[in-house]
Amino acid sequence: MELFLQGASDAFTFGAMIAVLGGILLGYAVGVLPGLSRPAALAIAVPITYSMSPIAAIAFLVGVTKASAAGGATGAILLNTPGEPSSAATCFDGYPLSQKGEATRALKVALYTSVFGDIVATIILIVLAAPLASFALKMGPVEMTCVMIFALTFISALSGASISRGLISGIFGIFLATIGLDPESATPRLTFGMVELFDGIPLMAATVGMLAFTEMLNQAEAFVAKDRNKHIKSEPTTKEKEKRLFWKDIRRILPTTIKSTGIGISAGVIPGLGPTIGAFLSYAIAKQTAREGDQFGKGDIKGVAASEAADNAVLPASLIPLFAIGLPGSVSAAILVAAFMLHGVVPGPLIFVEHPRLIYGIYVSMIIASIFMLIVGRIGLNFFAKIASVPASIIIPFIVLFCTVGAYLEADTAFSVFAMIALGVVGFVMQRFGYSVITFLIGFVVGPLFELSLRQALIVTNHDVTKIIDHPIASFFLLAALISAVAFLKPKKLKWKKSV
């Protein structure tokens, strides 16, 4: 208890508080701006922390990661352009809401569910880190393969109008993700001798290009075609009724928010899944379990809640293996490991025994970060809502600029910028012909994870597929994949009958 109080008092020092606030502000800015994303923000932020105290450094980085997840919804709702790939699922319902003149309401839902998911996951991290970390260790190659199969079935749920086109673009995503060094033999695949492609198509170039740049092309096209009714027209509504969030709204979205937070936490604990997949899974599950009267895809606040609560719950949960046993389970966690090491703290199974005061301090800082996130987000909301009334002729060039900078920051090469533009054009053509860029991205993100797990699983089971019976968790996910595949492919017709 004394150590906890000492840690808490470290977290409440002026320097640490300023660091958290600074992190939140930087993270929010990066989150709101499409094109600039979390990895870029962290790459910039890590060198800044070199001169800070350990607690301030970690609090700052945690602030950046948390707030970028929360800020990502803003662009998704107002411009149909997610600020972060993990907020892509927020577009489905956020943008229709904003077109209906309910932008502020959607932004509120996004902010409150983000903070809810974040706080709950942070508390779970503090209370249940040890048992959840040992669960994470049980997720071996066989289990992960089945989790990936399960995740891939969600392509069909998010395909949009045509399942076959959704599957085609999903497989196209998996195909493009095979570019790079073969994970087993390190043989270059489809790199055409370009060393820039050894690590594959840069992830940020793909997400920024496909999500933000493609949408800017769409809007620029509408703008050039003088079809001004079609481009951004979600004027902030003045009607109070649509701006406020009522108690009945909160009651309506609460079950979805709780469920989505749970999904986000699970996705965070399972190594490698990350916030983007977590948010898509959560949205797809919410959509699939929709009740009568829900209007997923047409502007339902439940859809915004499902995506945002899960997105924000992933990050604290992905830190569980780090704090419990000193192993990073995600990209963000790996960056925190670097920050620990820079300050002479070696993350490991003994981190809690050796540095209890620091860890308690970080826990308290994480809660402070959630509260700051709520305040900054609430104040910023009124300003952000005005973005919607900025003319497209100003918005588009700025976002294209941010896309270019964001792509460049990932690897400091012009190659990433060209890749981003090329993929943006591909995405534009794909959308024009009804091929979803969302399912493309699911394939692109899950593909390499699936390939690696599958090949690992084949080696450890000696190429004996029947050994899956020895892996109960894997069998469970495989069964879940089967159920979801059947459910996703079927209920469309069933539901139709119901509503007719």
Added chain:
Amino acid sequence: MSTLKKSLVAVGIAFTVLAVSAPARAEYPEKPVTITVGFGAGGGVDSITRAASEALAASLGQPIVVKNKPGAGGALAATALKAMPNDGYSLAATISTTISFDPHSSKLSYDIDDFEYVAAFGVFPEALVALPSKNWKTFADVVKYAKESPDGVTYASTTSLDKVVLANIAKSEGIVIKPVPTKGGAEAVAQTLGGHVDFAYSSGAYYSQAKAGNLHVLAGLGKQPIPGFEDTPTLEQLGYDISSVNMVLYLAPANLPKEVKAKLVDAFKAASKAPEVLKLLATRNMGSFVLTGDDIDKQIREQSAQYADALK
């Protein structure tokens, strides 16, 4: 041509002559030196380079700019460096295997002769580790176990290098050692802790787990024992003619002017003794071993030749 134009041309020529002759007179370094780190911000190579940069700046009298160009295990930064002028203003920081191993194992547009080697800091404590419950004392017990099991043993692999090392051992012992590819040290350690593989190769992520007793170190890959695990034999001590000495390597484009290289070597020598560098090396359990100038050149060529042989 008008008089104005004529005089402009004259002035232009005068400036060009000045610009061309200026570097010859000035003494290196007269502008900031850029070190491109081949790995991401916050990683081992990056943090050690940033820690060294202040001491380097102090001895060179010019600021050091540290940039990150992560990708392909440092090969991206090495490829970019090859195209830079050999004036001593562009350096890269990679790991030694980026130069000594990678050009043998994959088709890259550079090889060992494209660079000059200025210095190398610290040695990664590369090791083979397993769960203590396996009851293996050293790697010799793994070999014994593998000889008795028809399917052989599996291990979590993180680099092409470890695959070559273990494939060589497997060949000489007549056993089956199956590498399970992973994305890096943290995953390799997690796979081992979770019992999904028999053992793992790790270049540093295992260390705190081993100190806590969650993992047992079976063998070191270097020429020296691993700091803190001096009783654990190295692969060479176990009778295998192969080793890996992986260090943080500083390189420049080939044909660096002699006096420039001498200055850089001296600056790196001084930086290697800087307290912040030593502290970071200690945190990462990389010892305080430093090679500069001709010594690192010799070692990198030796290692390169050894890997070329092993890959045959």
